[in-house]
Amino acid sequence: MFDMMKIMGQIKEAQSKIKSAQENLVNMTASGEAGAGLVKAVVNGKKMLVDLIIDDSLNGPEDAEMRKDLIIAAVNKASEAVEEQAKQVMKESTEGLLPNIPGLDIGSILNG
Numbered sequence: 001m002f003d004m005m006k007i008m009g010q011i012k013e014a015q016s017k018i019k020s021a022q023e024n025l026v027n028m029t030a031s032g033e034a035g036a037g038l039v040k041a042v043v044n045g046k047k048m049l050v051d052l053i054i055d056d057s058l059n060g061p062e063d064a065e066m067r068k069d070l071i072i073a074a075v076n077k078a079s080e081a082v083e084e085q086a087k088q089v090m091k092e093s094t095e096g097l098l099p100n101i102p103g104l105d106i107g108s109i110l111n112g
């Protein structure tokens with residue numbers, strides 16, 4: 001038989017840790033490069049672009065299309081990288097806290 005008070009305590013602890021981890025995502029950053037480093041984008045854990053570095057060699061008007069493509073590629077790579085980091089942080093923040101109860105949707109409880 002399950003100790004419901006213990007489980008509820010574990011759920012509250014997990015909610016607190018998830019909230020803390022979510023708040024700290026803004027401090028996490030990841031970068032992505034494109035064009036062999038000609039463009040570098042840095043995004044935070046909230047997937048907000050926080051820095052963009054474009055090599056001076058891409059400043060000509062004839063480079064506009066390539067510059068745009070490289071920026072998009074770099075931002076997408078950085079976004080994917082930070083998403084993976086965020087998933088890992090969120091997983092680690094609740095690892096081992098909650099029991100595995102068949103039929104109980106812990107995700108809805110934690111997010112609700």
